[in-house]
Amino acid sequence: MKFTGSDSYVATEDLMIAVNAAVTLERPLLVKGEPGTGKTELARQVAAALGLPIIEWHIKSTTKAQQGLYEYDAVSRLRDSQLGEERVRDVRNYIKPGKLWEAFAADSKVVLLIDEIDKADIEFPNDLLQELDRMEFFVYETGETIRARHRPIVIITSNNEKELPDAFLRRCFFHYIRFPDMDTMKRIVEVHFPGIKEALLTAALTRFYEIRETPGLKKKPSTSEVLDWLKLLLAEDLSPEDLRRDGTSALPKLHGALLKNEQDVHLFERLAFMARAQR
Template sequence: MNKFQGTSNYIASNDLKVAVNAAITLEKPLLIKGEPGTGKTLLAHEIAKALDKPLYTWHVKSTTTAQQGLYEYDAVSRLRDSQLGDEKVNDIANYINKGKLWQAFEADERVILLIDEIDKADIEFPNDLLLELDKMQFFCYETGQEIVAKHRPIIIITSNNEKELPDAFLRRCFFHYISFPDREILKEIVAVHYPNLEDELVEKAMQLFYAIRNQRNLKKKPSTSELIDWIKLLMVGKINAQELDEVMAGNSGTPYLGALLKNEHDKALIR
């Protein structure tokens, strides 16, 4: 299998490339943490694109259970169909709704499985997946089937660090923290999104962005995705480098500040 080297749309640091390829080699889930907006979820999409593999996405919510990733048995529909005399009630498999793990396990080729924001779920959620992620198999009690992965999927798990994950789960993962990109990588990311943007505007925008980001006592520092949104607004609003100079000099307010800062405390601090 080809190694992941990033894509034309995703600038990956050397450390991140090493982490992705190490997890693939070890056949372990890759656990990705980092600030919101640093491209954790997008990474799985770009790995699928780079390796030309299908992507299965399981978005985790606070109410999500591990069982939903395997399958769910729709007993209510079966009861209704039995009352209506529908013959399909004789085959319980008609009422098994396959989850993302089951779909990934039965795929005819190796796929990418994204388990997105695992820390949103109950603390027991990761523990409930230990066997399935380790052995790549599980049992469906309703049909009596042992579901075994045809091809071990490449599993990407993201976390925003909202809660600690269990040690037993962490031992089964290869871990990588996506640090905020340095200035040169950030310029490359901006260039991917806006290839025709004049260099002076990029420099001034990044200078102002870092001045805001490096302010002490911010509750939420602006991220890469917020920088991209902000630069788009600067372009639409025809803001030039000289106007950003005026902001840096304290002669005017930051245009479109709401794209960078997302609460009243931070906006008041910068103003």
């Protein structure tokens, strides 16, 4: 069971090595990187390439680790008991399995994605240590232990918004997805826009990397944003010449696909003003 990338996802050699190492070690793969570098999509592509189902658990700031195991609806049970409902006799009717339970109970091996774990409370990763380590957990309401029938491939993503606990990191295989260089980005674009003209692609990516490297930029545009930008360039049938700086504006054509806050737009407006003043 080896991951070698796919036709719709450009995986670098070191990323493929990381995925396969985590599978061999039977440890969660912790993937970090800038937003928009394909961390979430990696889990989907690994599942597709290996022919496995995927279970996705998208983490929010309010998510608790317990929700991944199960939730017990005591309020509904109390209400049903007051109404004399027959189903109240079986506590299992009020237990909702979480994503880990689904992965553990699956009939075959699955890929379990725990997406953006750094959004949750700092204790969230620690609260999952034992369950991810032992691949089992205890249901107090029923007195049963849920064990993984087939050990899932666990892929955990993080945008590096907060540090993760050392105890959690020790149990993971770690990989940082570096931002693609020009050659890798061209391969990524070719997957999404096959046959794109080389001159337009080179001009667009040259402009894109210039923007990313501009000092003082608050939010650097990501891979997903450059793909959106290229889609617009193709829809508007712009030429490489249209993308060159004309001296009157430092803002690229259709810059709303790349620059996502007013501070960065003002930064490029100031750069254009200073360039004109120096003439």
